Amino acid sequence: MARRSSVEVIPRAGSVITIEAPASPIAAGPFTAEESARIRADFPILGREVNGHPLTYLDSGATSQRPRQVMDTERAFATEHNSAVHRGAHSLAALATESFEDARARVARFIGADDDEIVWTSNATEAINLVAYAISNASIAGGDAAVRLAPGDEIVVTEQEHHANLIPWQELAARTGARLRFIPVDDEGALVLEELDAIVGERTRILAFTHVSNVLGSVSPVDTLVARAREVGALTLLDACQSVPHMAVDVRALGVDFAVFSGHKMLGPSGIGALYGRRELLNALPPFLTGGSMITTVTMERAEYLPAPQRFEAGTQRVSQAIALAAAVDYLDALGMARVEAHEAALGRRLAEGLSAIEGVRVLGPVAGRERVGLASFDVVGIHAHDVGQFLDDRGIAARVGHHCAQPLHRRLGITASTRASAYIYTTEEEVDRLIEAVADSREFFGVRP
Amino acid sequence: MSSSELQSLYQEIILDHSRQPIGFGGLTGDAAGRSHQLNPTCGDEVTLELDVDDAGLVGLRWEGHGCAISQASASLLSELVERGLTIEELSERIDVFRTAMRSRGAIEPDEELLGDAAALGGVSRYIARVKCAMLAWVAAEEAVARARA
Numbered sequence: 038m039a040r041r042s043s044v045e046v047i048p049r050a051g052s053v054i055t056i057e058a059p060a061s062p063i064a065a066g067p068f069t070a071e072e073s074a075r076i077r078a079d080f081p082i083l084g085r086e087v088n089g090h091p092l093t094y095l096d097s098g099a100t101s102q103r104p105r106q107v108m109d110t111e112r113a114f115a116t117e118h119n120s121a122v123h124r125g126a127h128s129l130a131a132l133a134t135e136s137f138e139d140a141r142a143r144v145a146r147f148i149g150a151d152d153d154e155i156v157w158t159s160n161a162t163e164a165i166n167l168v169a170y171a172i173s174n175a176s177i178a179g180g181d182a183a184v185r186l187a188p189g190d191e192i193v194v195t196e197q198e199h200h201a202n203l204i205p206w207q208e209l210a211a212r213t214g215a216r217l218r219f220i221p222v223d224d225e226g227a228l229v230l231e232e233l234d235a236i237v238g239e240r241t242r243i244l245a246f247t248h249v250s251n252v253l254g255s256v257s258p259v260d261t262l263v264a265r266a267r268e269v270g271a272l273t274l275l276d277a278c279q280s281v282p283h284m285a286v287d288v289r290a291l292g293v294d295f296a297v298f299s300g301h302k303m304l305g306p307s308g309i310g311a312l313y314g315r316r317e318l319l320n321a322l323p324p325f326l327t328g329g330s331m332i333t334t335v336t337m338e339r340a341e342y343l344p345a346p347q348r349f350e351a352g353t354q355r356v357s358q359a360i361a362l363a364a365a366v367d368y369l370d371a372l373g374m375a376r377v378e379a380h381e382a383a384l385g386r387r388l389a390e391g392l393s394a395i396e397g398v399r400v401l402g403p404v405a406g407r408e409r410v411g412l413a414s415f416d417v418v419g420i421h422a423h424d425v426g427q428f429l430d431d432r433g434i435a436a437r438v439g440h441h442c443a444q445p446l447h448r449r450l451g452i453t454a455s456t457r458a459s460a461y462i463y464t465t466e467e468e469v470d471r472l473i474e475a476v477a478d479s480r481e482f483f484g485v486r487p
Numbered sequence: 488m489s490s491s492e493l494q495s496l497y498q499e500i501i502l503d504h505s506r507q508p509i510g511f512g513g514l515t516g517d518a519a520g521r522s523h524q525l526n527p528t529c530g531d532e533v534t535l536e537l538d539v540d541d542a543g544l545v546g547l548r549w550e551g552h553g554c555a556i557s558q559a560s561a562s563l564l565s566e567l568v569e570r571g572l573t574i575e576e577l578s579e580r581i582d583v584f585r586t587a588m589r590s591r592g593a594i595e596p597d598e599e600l601l602g603d604a605a606a607l608g609g610v611s612r613y614i615a616r617v618k619c620a621m622l623a624w625v626a627a628e629e630a631v632a633r634a635r636a
Binding site: 088089420421422423424427428431438439440444447453454482483484 | 489490492493496497502506528529530531552553554555556613616619
């Protein structure tokens with residue numbers, strides 16, 4: 038019997054919830070059938086039926102499901118020591134503050150950062166907006182030169198970006214007079230790196246890009262992009278929404294200046310996300326939201342601010358969500374991110390190969406056999422994605438349809454919408470096969486089969 | 488196997504209209520009323536033009552792209568208008584159609600008033616798809632308002 042590794046959640050707070058990793062002698066590779074069954078048993082929602090079929094949940098790229106350990110942790114906080122953090126001297130306030138900061142430390146460790154380099158936000162979108170607004174605040178008020186933009190400066194994104202990593206930069210450019218440029222993609226959606234040096238140059242101040250495309254499932258060449266940004270002295274922001282939940286991410290090893298991710302895509306609750314920023318940069322940025330809990334001295338005329346991360350956490354924080362997110366991180370840690378990545382890579386391959394084998398189905402992104410995470414978007418020629426999604430839903434299969442918040446990328450690939458299946462730790466090969474069979478059958482139902 | 492609900496959503500008449508839509512194309516750009524409607528969640532689009540002839544009857548043409556429901560709905564609306572409707576009659580039918588669509592399956596569309604468009608009744612049970620079915624009708628409503636203005 039292999040030893041089980043375990044992690045204690047809320048160690049200082051009354052009821053202790055223990056998260057157990059599935060016992061396994063296998064150090065790498067996808068989860069075994071036994072491990073898979075044990076993982077799935079932690080997710081109550083996976084036991085439900087939809088439209089008379091067992092739920093086949095293939096929309097984890099949009100939002101993941103929560104294990105009972107995460108829900109129990111949030112409930113334990115609410116029932117046993119709910120209180121405001123960073124204010125008040127009573128026992129519950131102290132316990133809550135300790136749990137809240139302990140959660141920050143665990144999430145920081147999960148991505149290789151220091152505690153004070155993690156700022157809680159509502160989600161990744163808010164985290165990107167925080168950076169963009171702090172930079173424009175610095176630009177207006179004559180802040181630190183390292184984080185100031187002026188007309189003539191350039192912000193660069195990629196054509197793959199989710200709207201959340203595009204529109205905040207469009208708006209920042211409009212507010213500061215900077216110019217927004219982008220690294221284009223080719224017909225398969227891959228970044229055209231031949232143009233990198235021409236686009237990211239001396240005028241570039243910010244390079245913001247996704248780690249893993251939420252449409253293509255491809256992994257960006259972070260090293261190449263960061264190296265070029267450093268060469269020209271530009272700051273980098275990594276949209277890690279689709280990487281942090283699915284693979285081991287070490288922000289310091291990647292060398293990025295900022296990174297953002299959302300809790301609800303990594304087994305956590307909604308309403309919590311995080312911004313990672315290098316300590317000196319966070320402390321060079323002026324606040325985005327102002328108010329209580331982020332100040333040192335306040336007079337009727339002005340205020341002085343706490344160092345990061347508190348200076349970015351105005352008002353009452355999402356305490357139970359942060360603590361639950363740390364429980365999610367513990368759950369993933371106990372599984373091992375290398376195993377998670379291997380499990381999903383195998384599912385991604387199965388998805389891409391199975392879907393590509395269906396006549397009239399175009400899989401977006403890397404061709405079958407090339408590196409992709411456990412995610413595949415596809416176009417069933419002759420059937421609109423909404424109709425495909427409706428057909429899948431009829432069989433209890435939950436997949437995402439539409440442009441997945443990436444209109445420019447879809448437009449570049451010559452389509453307005455696609456269907457996306459995205460896997461996670463609890464996804465099985467049988468579920469992937471169920472999807473593939475249903476997609477093939479949808480062609481018959483809608484009469485596009487030759 | 489597909490459920491009977493799915494079969495009633497995608498009736499053969501709906502799939503036929505989505506494949507060979509009526510009233511598609513020939514936009515002039517100088518119609519009495521014109522409207523462009525976009526469903527931002529899926530990118531479905533309809534541009535619709537409307538004229539009223541000397542006898543007071545509505546003429547309608549449209550272009551767009553989208554799911555089978557949105558395309559069939561625009562086509563079925565065109566077919567209905569081709570029967571010969573005044574602008575008041577069209578407005579009345581848009582209201583009848585909307586009421587049925589919003590009823591979550593409680594109200595069967597009136598075939599007398601809506602013709603084959605009544606086949607879209609099954610859509611009202613699928614809340615997420617009501618917008619698809621309404622797209623062309625909302626465009627027609629706006630075009631009517633502009634033609635009257």
